[in-house]
Amino acid sequence: SYVLTQPPSVSVAPGQTARITCGGNNIGSKSVHWYQQKPGQAPVLVVYDDSDRPSGIPERFSGSNSGNTATLTISRVEAGDEADYYCQVWDSSSDHPYVFGTGTKVTVL
Amino acid sequence: EVQLVESGGGLVQPGGSLRLSCAASGFTFSSYWMHWVRQAPGKGLVWVSRINSDGSSTSYADSVKGRFTISRDNAKNTLYLQMNSLRAEDTAVYYCARPIDYYDSSPFDYWGQGTLVTVSS
Numbered sequence: 001s002y003v004l005t006q007p008p009s010v011s012v013a014p015g016q017t018a019r020i021t022c023g024g025n026n027i028g029s030k031s032v033h034w035y036q037q038k039p040g041q042a043p044v045l046v047v048y049d050d051s052d053r054p055s056g057i058p059e060r061f062s063g064s065n066s067g068n069t070a071t072l073t074i075s076r077v078e079a080g081d082e083a084d085y086y087c088q089v090w091d092s093s094s095d096h097p098y099v100f101g102t103g104t105k106v107t108v109l
Numbered sequence: 110e111v112q113l114v115e116s117g118g119g120l121v122q123p124g125g126s127l128r129l130s131c132a133a134s135g136f137t138f139s140s141y142w143m144h145w146v147r148q149a150p151g152k153g154l155v156w157v158s159r160i161n162s163d164g165s166s167t168s169y170a171d172s173v174k175g176r177f178t179i180s181r182d183n184a185k186n187t188l189y190l191q192m193n194s195l196r197a198e199d200t201a202v203y204y205c206a207r208p209i210d211y212y213d214s215s216p217f218d219y220w221g222q223g224t225l226v227t228v229s230s
Contacts, residue, residue, distance in 0.1 A: 031214050033216035033217075035154070035217075042222055042223055043154065043220055045209070045217065048209065049216075086153060086154050088154075088216065089214075090214035092213065092214075096170050097168070098144070100146075100155065100156065
């Protein structure tokens, strides 16, 4: 089955930029979605189809996808951005087509 | 306003059964595929199952295939997950989720608050 690998943690100071990677075999050929999950809460979609934002999501959240790596970028990081972030793709060739990444804990210093 | 409200979780012994429900409102439930996603304590998100809009097509993760059954009642705007032969490793918060659109690769833009299932003796 398709595997998505994320770094376990990323630390960033307020006002700086956080970059969270999501690695997968030829992931650039797939649409990547990103979710934010705060403790005790349900996930929230923050970026979909590589780089689109749902309504209500700040422009500070952006995404890119090429080759074997997709990236979620959070600009001008705020304390409220501290959360777990998961990438997700749909793998049409798999019996388990909806695949989530391993998750990255973003800590705001 | 779109709302998804899960219920039915609880403590169950290994080998037991449980049925989860997800009550939907604020959108045309019968038009959307629906999904179940679970999260074991302290772990990541794992897709469990999905059902198409009229209930005629379903799919499951290998880990639950043959034990779990997804279904829906469009007249009641409710999604179900029947879980049989439960194992300790099925312990998790179970979320129902709605995709943003009508295509297979569509992301999940609405999630319920989750219901906790604990499998333990």
